[in-house]
Amino acid sequence: MRAVDHRQHVPAGGALAAGQYFDAEAEAEIRTLAEALYHRADWCWAQDGGETVTHGWTPEQGFLKYRWEGYDEALLLYVLGLGSPTHPLPESSYRAWTTTFRWEHCYGYDYLYAGPLFIHQLSHAWIDFRGVQDAFMRSKGSDYFENSRRATFVHQRYAVDNPRGFEGYGEHCWGITASEGPGPSTLKLNGIERRFEGYVGRGVPYGPDDGTLAPWSVAASLPFAPEIVRPAISFCIHQAKLKAANAYGFKAAFNPTHPGTSGNAFGWWVSPWHFGLNEGPVVLMIENDRSGLLWRLMRSCPYIRSGLQRAGFEGGWLNEFDRERVRDA
Numbered sequence: 001m002r003a004v005d006h007r008q009h010v011p012a013g014g015a016l017a018a019g020q021y022f023d024a025e026a027e028a029e030i031r032t033l034a035e036a037l038y039h040r041a042d043w044c045w046a047q048d049g050g051e052t053v054t055h056g057w058t059p060e061q062g063f064l065k066y067r068w069e070g071y072d073e074a075l076l077l078y079v080l081g082l083g084s085p086t087h088p089l090p091e092s093s094y095r096a097w098t099t100t101f102r103w104e105h106c107y108g109y110d111y112l113y114a115g116p117l118f119i120h121q122l123s124h125a126w127i128d129f130r131g132v133q134d135a136f137m138r139s140k141g142s143d144y145f146e147n148s149r150r151a152t153f154v155h156q157r158y159a160v161d162n163p164r165g166f167e168g169y170g171e172h173c174w175g176i177t178a179s180e181g182p183g184p185s186t187l188k189l190n191g192i193e194r195r196f197e198g199y200v201g202r203g204v205p206y207g208p209d210d211g212t213l214a215p216w217s218v219a220a221s222l223p224f225a226p227e228i229v230r231p232a233i234s235f236c237i238h239q240a241k242l243k244a245a246n247a248y249g250f251k252a253a254f255n256p257t258h259p260g261t262s263g264n265a266f267g268w269w270v271s272p273w274h275f276g277l278n279e280g281p282v283v284l285m286i287e288n289d290r291s292g293l294l295w296r297l298m299r300s301c302p303y304i305r306s307g308l309q310r311a312g313f314e315g316g317w318l319n320e321f322d323r324e325r326v327r328d329a
């Protein structure tokens with residue numbers, strides 16, 4: 001796969017999940033195509049001679065200068081790359097990635113830091129990280145699922161603390177992530193000059209933060225912390241009315257500090273858009289919370305298991321699956 005998009009791991013995960021779901025004899029072509037797409041990806045080439053994986057490649061400019069480094073949604077990417085039966089990443093690539101992590105203490109929680117909430121969600125839409133640990137998480141006595149739970153609470157605590165004094169932030173109104181915003185613009189509101197951004201990777205606790213919240217990012221955290229997510233979803237639906245007359249769920253983002261356009265129904269800025277990239281994690285994570293369907297499908301995928309094992313993951317369902325396989329042999 002020579003024309004590489006920096007998010008190729010997301011459709012690759014979806015293709016493998018579809019291949020696991022459509023398991024009837026008459027559906028063999030779906031499985032064949034899913035595996036063919038995955039097998040084509042040349043993960044070693046995507047390293048461009050380095051240890052970590054580059055963000056992408058274009059015919060016009062070649063490899064992008066950025067790499068998948070620091071904790072991010074590339075957890076799924078590296079597992080897929082390590083599990084490839086055709087062009088696998090070396091195990092050293094995963095170790096190089098984890099050396100770029102930042103472990104922090106924030107709002108009473110020790111956790112692997114990443115600012116935007118989506119980073120703590122996207123890989124988990126496909127892989128069940130409960131109870132399975134790599135060397136990094138073993139050294140911290142945690143796992144990536146627990147880490148996402150802690151990050152979710154950090155986001156809520158940040159909104160309650162509200163250090164920048166934005167309107168609306170609170171116990172049931174939070175969720176800062178990469179999202180569209182009302183800017184770029186600067187407005188003077190209540191005597192305070194506020195800078196509003198367009199689409200940026202907003203994050204907690206270091207920002208950027210301009211008062212823009214993304215309700216979809218709250219819903220996608222449902223499996224991690226249902227006790228705080230469910231009340232926040234209820235707030236968005238019943239009090240903020242962010243789902244009213246919206247056929248596709250929540251709008252992409254809203255900002256209670258920004259006045260929005262004159263005469264708008266909300267009294268603040270609300271995005272006019274829906275994005276499939278936002279809606280997808282919401283649907284998948286609601287289903288994982290409800291039934292664990294996606295997690296079960298991917299547990300049965302040999303490439304995911306191989307990638308996890310080559311990354312050094314042990315414990316939990318991964319060990320149980322191996323014991324069941326030996327027992328059935």
